[in-house]
Amino acid sequence: MKKYLFFIIIIGVVLVVSCSKNTDVTVNTSNPIDTPATPFNLIAPFGFPPIIIPNNNKMTVEGIALGRKLFYDPMLSLDNSQSCGSCHNQRFAFTDSTLQFSKGITGEIGTRNAMPIMNLAWERKFFWDGGAATLEDQVIGPITNPIEMHETLNNVLSKLNKHNEYPRLFKRAFGTDSITTQLLMKAVAQFERTIISANSKYDKYVRGEAELTFDELKGKELYEDQKKGDCFHCHVLGSTFTDFDFRNNGLDSIFTDLGRYKNTLKETDKGKFKTPSLRNIELTAPYMHDGRFKTLDEVLEHYNSGFKVTSQNLAADIALAEKGRLSNEEKQQIIAFLKTLTDTEFINNPNFKKPLTNEKFN
Amino acid sequence: MKNLIFCAIILAGFLLVSCTKEETKQTNNNTASVANINVVFNNTVSGMAINTDNTNYTNAIGNKYTVDILKYYVTNIVLEKENGALFYAKNYNLIDLNETLQNTISLKNVPTGKYTKLRFILGVDSARNTSGLQDGYLDPSYGMIWTWNTGYIFFKHEGNFTNSANQVKPLRFHLGTEAARGFVEVWLPEININGINSKLTIDFDLNKAYSSTSNIDFNVDNDRQSTEEVDRFWISNLKNNLEKSFSYKNIE
Numbered sequence: 001m002k003k004y005l006f007f008i009i010i011i012g013v014v015l016v017v018s019c020s021k022n023t024d025v026t027v028n029t030s031n032p033i034d035t036p037a038t039p040f041n042l043i044a045p046f047g048f049p050p051i052i053i054p055n056n057n058k059m060t061v062e063g064i065a066l067g068r069k070l071f072y073d074p075m076l077s078l079d080n081s082q083s084c085g086s087c088h089n090q091r092f093a094f095t096d097s098t099l100q101f102s103k104g105i106t107g108e109i110g111t112r113n114a115m116p117i118m119n120l121a122w123e124r125k126f127f128w129d130g131g132a133a134t135l136e137d138q139v140i141g142p143i144t145n146p147i148e149m150h151e152t153l154n155n156v157l158s159k160l161n162k163h164n165e166y167p168r169l170f171k172r173a174f175g176t177d178s179i180t181t182q183l184l185m186k187a188v189a190q191f192e193r194t195i196i197s198a199n200s201k202y203d204k205y206v207r208g209e210a211e212l213t214f215d216e217l218k219g220k221e222l223y224e225d226q227k228k229g230d231c232f233h234c235h236v237l238g239s240t241f242t243d244f245d246f247r248n249n250g251l252d253s254i255f256t257d258l259g260r261y262k263n264t265l266k267e268t269d270k271g272k273f274k275t276p277s278l279r280n281i282e283l284t285a286p287y288m289h290d291g292r293f294k295t296l297d298e299v300l301e302h303y304n305s306g307f308k309v310t311s312q313n314l315a316a317d318i319a320l321a322e323k324g325r326l327s328n329e330e331k332q333q334i335i336a337f338l339k340t341l342t343d344t345e346f347i348n349n350p351n352f353k354k355p356l357t358n359e360k361f362n
Numbered sequence: 363m364k365n366l367i368f369c370a371i372i373l374a375g376f377l378l379v380s381c382t383k384e385e386t387k388q389t390n391n392n393t394a395s396v397a398n399i400n401v402v403f404n405n406t407v408s409g410m411a412i413n414t415d416n417t418n419y420t421n422a423i424g425n426k427y428t429v430d431i432l433k434y435y436v437t438n439i440v441l442e443k444e445n446g447a448l449f450y451a452k453n454y455n456l457i458d459l460n461e462t463l464q465n466t467i468s469l470k471n472v473p474t475g476k477y478t479k480l481r482f483i484l485g486v487d488s489a490r491n492t493s494g495l496q497d498g499y500l501d502p503s504y505g506m507i508w509t510w511n512t513g514y515i516f517f518k519h520e521g522n523f524t525n526s527a528n529q530v531k532p533l534r535f536h537l538g539t540e541a542a543r544g545f546v547e548v549w550l551p552e553i554n555i556n557g558i559n560s561k562l563t564i565d566f567d568l569n570k571a572y573s574s575t576s577n578i579d580f581n582v583d584n585d586r587q588s589t590e591e592v593d594r595f596w597i598s599n600l601k602n603n604l605e606k607s608f609s610y611k612n613i614e
Binding site for chain 1: 492493494495496497501502503505508509510511512513539589590591593594
């Protein structure tokens with residue numbers, strides 16, 4: 001019987017060994033680099049729609065930390081002088097201070113105002129004209145744009161692959177130290193998805209944790225009043241404060257920037273730009289795709305009387321609005337309400353700050 | 363002893379069954395009925411090899427031009443037999459004048475027999491044209507994707523040309539968008555894929571890209587990025603021309 005047993009064991013071993021080629025073998029090792037990344041569950045804040053994470057870029061703690069390091073790394077630019085964070089400053093809800101147009105590494109300026117980075121997990125298309133189909137696709141735009149970071153992807157990959165830390169960090173996050181464009185796109189997008197603002201005074205008011213003043217409450221009423229502010233049709237009240245759609249808000253009767261049309265070549269998209277969220281609007285001046293308005297007063301006056309009714313593809317809600325319908329007091333009340341969307345916890349959140357050089361990445 | 367033998371047979375049987383999954387495909391196609399074949403794209407101007415050393419070429423309407431960059435996607439190759447049977451390669455290749463190794467597309471396990479057509483998409487199919495988060499030749503580092511308007515550049519020709527006032531001007535054509543996808547059909551003279559021959563050469567004639575169905579005059583169009591209203595006509599003209607710019611050369 002002992003003989004049989006031995007024989008069976010031998011055969012059994014052969015069986016296991018011969019078939020293990022295609023199965024995942026867990027390598028037991030003390031090297032932390034080989035342990036799989038830790039899944040990260042991004043939770044939608046109270047009152048927000050559920051977050052849909054793309055299947056091909058599931059979030060991990062290590063992926064987010066890596067993306068954060070990359071976001072703040074000037075190595076992504078041609079002369080190693082600019083990072084994503086150079087023009088997307090947390091203090092200003094990740095816009096470029098009060099600059100109308102950001103400067104690229106060559107000193108050239110763009111034609112559109114740097115957009116805030118917040119609550120991108122809910123966005124559908126990226127850039128002012130929706131030119132980037134996914135958040136991952138957005139990542140490589142500014143890196144390669146000659147008037148922004150002006151770098152080639154091949155150079156970025158070569159710099160990262162030669163770096164003394166990145167191969168190890170990519171290995172931890174994605175299981176491989178061979179850094180590719182895809183992994184770069186994935187890591188930065190993972191970090192950006194975590195940048196969520198949902199704790200403004202207004203959020204606290206909704207949760208019953210704070211009171212709004214009389215003017216703020218009046219402003220909220222006007223925001224929702226179709227005959228007055230009429231803001232809510234596009235900048236949906238609550239959670240995202242935008243419906244993500246593209247519209248012409250009547251800035252010009254002759255377009256200098258055709259906006260979404262450049263991407264779709266559809267006549268009906270001429271002059272249309274993304275409806276931005278109004279969260280942290282107090283911090284993101286100047287306003288509009290081209291940063292033409294320095295203050296919220298100018299913005300309110302545009303929607304009160306400045307819009308050009310002759311503008312092609314003008315949004316219906318604006319075309320139907322009566323000019324001069326808001327008094328000065330009412331405009332100020334709407335602004336008072338808009339300022340309740342400022343989230344100071346967000347702009348100070350240590351998880352979004354530039355990682356310290358001595359900070360440990362697991 | 364009988365028991366032992368029985369036991370061994372049973373286990374051996376297990377061993378066989380549990381490990382044959384991978385082999386099934388191979389056993390279905392017995393080795394004589396399939397062959398590997400390399401499809402080579404040979405880039406020419408009217409049949410002559412293209413130089414990137416500032417050599418001037420002349421298109422059908424007399425524009426003189428040069429070629430620095432010539433790249434295009436050849437994807438989803440289909441080979442059609444005389445009896446209508448189809449072989450789908452499901453490939454995504456980037457033909458690049460400056461990277462000759464890329465211009466050979468290896469097709470594995472093609473059923474042997476007589477073939478009359480080779481079809482492919484000049485560009486990237488709509489399912490794959492929605493994001494750059496892809497590998498292989500669809501990796502954005504190949505410089506064939508628009509970052510400001512997600513989608514691939516299907517065909518790229520850069521160089522210069524001499525305009526009607528005899529001045530040298532840049533020539534830059536980036537063809538893309540959903541309207542630009544070309545469906546190319548190359549007629550094959552009943553070629554016999556038999557496992558002995560291994561190289562099917564397809565000629566591409568850059569001059570035909572500018573004249574096969576409608577003339578593209580570089581004096582009118584010399585910098586098209588598929589972004590402007592006027593580009594629409596250029597997109598459709600170039601796409602239609604490109605569909606007629608490929609031909610069978612030989613099989614060896």
